[in-house]
Amino acid sequence: RPSSYLGKRITNSSDILNSYDYVIVGGGLSGLVVANRLSEDAGTTVLVIEAGPFDENEPWITIPLLSSGNIPSLGSGPRGSKYDWNLTGISQPELGNRSVKTPAGKVIGGGTVLNGEVFNRGSKNDYDRWEELGNPGWDFDSFFPYMTKAENFTPPSAEIAVWDIEYNPQYHGEKGHVHSSYPRFIWPSSENFLESMRELEIPYIKDSMGGDAAGAFWFLQSLNPDDESRSTSQGFLVPRSNLHVLTGNIATKILFDAGVATGVEFSEGEGLERNSVSVSKEVILSAGALHTPQILQLSGIGDAGFLSSLGIDVVEDLPGVGENYQDHLLLFTGQAVRVNVAVSSANFTNATWSNEMLELYETSREGPFTTVGGNFFAFLPLSTFSNATTFISEASAQEPAQFLLSNTDPSIISGYSAQHALLTKELSSNSAANLEFILGDTSIIPGLQKPFSRGRVSINSTSPFAGPVINPRYLSNPLDISSLVAGFKFARTIRNSSALQDIDVVETYPGTAVVQTDDQIEEFIREGVDTLHHHGGTASMLPRELGGVVDSSLRVYGVKGLRVVDASIVPMLPAAHFQATIYGVAEKVCLFIWYKRRFN
Numbered sequence: 001r002p003s004s005y006l007g008k009r010i011t012n013s014s015d016i017l018n019s020y021d022y023v024i025v026g027g028g029l030s031g032l033v034v035a036n037r038l039s040e041d042a043g044t045t046v047l048v049i050e051a052g053p054f055d056e057n058e059p060w061i062t063i064p065l066l067s068s069g070n071i072p073s074l075g076s077g078p079r080g081s082k083y084d085w086n087l088t089g090i091s092q093p094e095l096g097n098r099s100v101k102t103p104a105g106k107v108i109g110g111g112t113v114l115n116g117e118v119f120n121r122g123s124k125n126d127y128d129r130w131e132e133l134g135n136p137g138w139d140f141d142s143f144f145p146y147m148t149k150a151e152n153f154t155p156p157s158a159e160i161a162v163w164d165i166e167y168n169p170q171y172h173g174e175k176g177h178v179h180s181s182y183p184r185f186i187w188p189s190s191e192n193f194l195e196s197m198r199e200l201e202i203p204y205i206k207d208s209m210g211g212d213a214a215g216a217f218w219f220l221q222s223l224n225p226d227d228e229s230r231s232t233s234q235g236f237l238v239p240r241s242n243l244h245v246l247t248g249n250i251a252t253k254i255l256f257d258a259g260v261a262t263g264v265e266f267s268e269g270e271g272l273e274r275n276s277v278s279v280s281k282e283v284i285l286s287a288g289a290l291h292t293p294q295i296l297q298l299s300g301i302g303d304a305g306f307l308s309s310l311g312i313d314v315v316e317d318l319p320g321v322g323e324n325y326q327d328h329l330l331l332f333t334g335q336a337v338r339v340n341v342a343v344s345s346a347n348f349t350n351a352t353w354s355n356e357m358l359e360l361y362e363t364s365r366e367g368p369f370t371t372v373g374g375n376f377f378a379f380l381p382l383s384t385f386s387n388a389t390t391f392i393s394e395a396s397a398q399e400p401a402q403f404l405l406s407n408t409d410p411s412i413i414s415g416y417s418a419q420h421a422l423l424t425k426e427l428s429s430n431s432a433a434n435l436e437f438i439l440g441d442t443s444i445i446p447g448l449q450k451p452f453s454r455g456r457v458s459i460n461s462t463s464p465f466a467g468p469v470i471n472p473r474y475l476s477n478p479l480d481i482s483s484l485v486a487g488f489k490f491a492r493t494i495r496n497s498s499a500l501q502d503i504d505v506v507e508t509y510p511g512t513a514v515v516q517t518d519d520q521i522e523e524f525i526r527e528g529v530d531t532l533h534h535h536g537g538t539a540s541m542l543p544r545e546l547g548g549v550v551d552s553s554l555r556v557y558g559v560k561g562l563r564v565v566d567a568s569i570v571p572m573l574p575a576a577h578f579q580a581t582i583y584g585v586a587e588k589v590c591l592f593i594w595y596k597r598r599f600n
């Protein structure tokens, strides 16, 4: 990782130009990808405004295992640190009124500095749905080249390849700026997990990155193979004199003149001076799925009645802003297990062993610290682990509107109904995953991939420093808890496979005697389920009559000179961890921007 950005780095707002061709709000994953492409043209001026600072290459960010937060005795990495917005959602009735902490990167690189480094893509069908919802050019085949464009793939080394890790070069890019590679260490229990999948007749996928991702596979990490350190979107910050990066400043609103975005207002913090910068071509909003709707609403774009109730002048009545929120849900507490192998992640409770392994990493970049705690997982269609017919009849009997908040605009109900129909159809698919199973030697964890529940992110104050109100509405559609209950039971089936019994896998928590019946499992899930940090949908790319906020070129409806480019635009989550997809979204939008520049 570059220890610092060598281009024009600005901390004092008086040092920026009065006007730029493009101003990008948010220097996270998407913002930096767009900044890179736009500034390739030396005659184009680009400013990135980022609320957070540059990080300082702290070991709890760069060392994969330390930063993953997956081994409790090694700390929680950057989560909860000064690089985190430290947000919390509002209390959730379906979770026993628990509020869920929602980490989000407040740093150059955004979520890519905080994330768990899992780098994978969904199945073809996951993206084809985006086009089916009315977004031409976003089917898998059209979108795929942009996902690979961002990637800098390194094939598995000879020592790793002996684990049957194979790859198809056509599924990867080699010229992008985010590294994807396999760590130099394989957890010994992975072999048993691999064998247990074979035993349960789950397809083994040699390379899941090309659109066939329903099965079990080794996963890539966003990992720089040169020094086995975290690879972030900071790699896209190529030093150029026409690319300026202003840190430590919060964008407070987008400025409009007669419906055209003319600039951005920003400030170092509450009670401090507000400054502004003009823009001659476009404002690109890349503040992430939790902050983008906040900035839109503060700028007068959102549901007109709601904005007026807060005294905000309406620039465009767009009820979809902040709606259609989706997240993957993970049962982090899962089933804690104990494996009987000499080298397992349980060994980290032994400080001597842990220090030896850290030294191994520091001296030769080898050993378990190169991993994020596991190497292998499975993304499974519903029929693999449950009776899909029951789910299909329950979903078919649902009236979608009943699962949204009572004050939901009719356009959003139409959009959700269209998504609900696609989700229902997928319940019978063998090529679309419904749940993910993270297979590690301290836990077997199910994660919901195709949520039927939809939440909302909004403001309740006109202060840009107040933070968004996050109402994820987790499990508000009961189909989601049913999937997780079935997944919890299947995790026990995996554990009981003879391949895992060969290493004496024992469930240590919650324990079969304590949590046994469906009701008990359900209660256990409600008490423990957590965010998988894949927030999306809050400025969805959908037709306007389906509650959309941006069109298929990611332009905000009804105004000129403003695009949203980040996880907010994803209309339905793919069954995959999110970053590899979002890198593709940010690469793809540049095509539209270039096209407009050349031909308009």
Ligand SMILES: Cc1cc2nc3c(=O)[nH]c(=O)nc-3n(C[C@H](O)[C@H](O)[C@H](O)COP(=O)(O)OP(=O)(O)OC[C@H]3O[C@@H](n4cnc5c(N)ncnc54)[C@H](O)[C@@H]3O)c2cc1C
Pocket: 025, 026, 027, 028, 029, 030, 031, 049, 050, 051, 052, 079, 103, 104, 105, 106, 107, 108, 109, 110, 111, 112, 114, 115, 116, 117, 118, 119, 120, 249, 250, 251, 252, 286, 287, 288, 289, 291, 292, 295, 532, 533, 534, 535, 565, 566, 567, 568, 576, 577, 578, 579, 580, 582
């Ligand atoms: C803890 C955690 C773990 C994760 N684990 C994984 C994983 O293992 N694998 C995976 O694929 N994905 C993972 N993700 C998800 C992935 O990192 C995100 O989906 C991705 O970063 C989203 O990119 P984005 O561009 O939408 O937003 P971000 O990367 O979040 O960038 C948004 C940027 O905008 C800035 N910003 C916000 N508001 C303002 C404002 N008003 N003014 C100026 N700047 C502002 C933020 O500070 C931030 O830098 C994880 C995320 C988190 C938080």
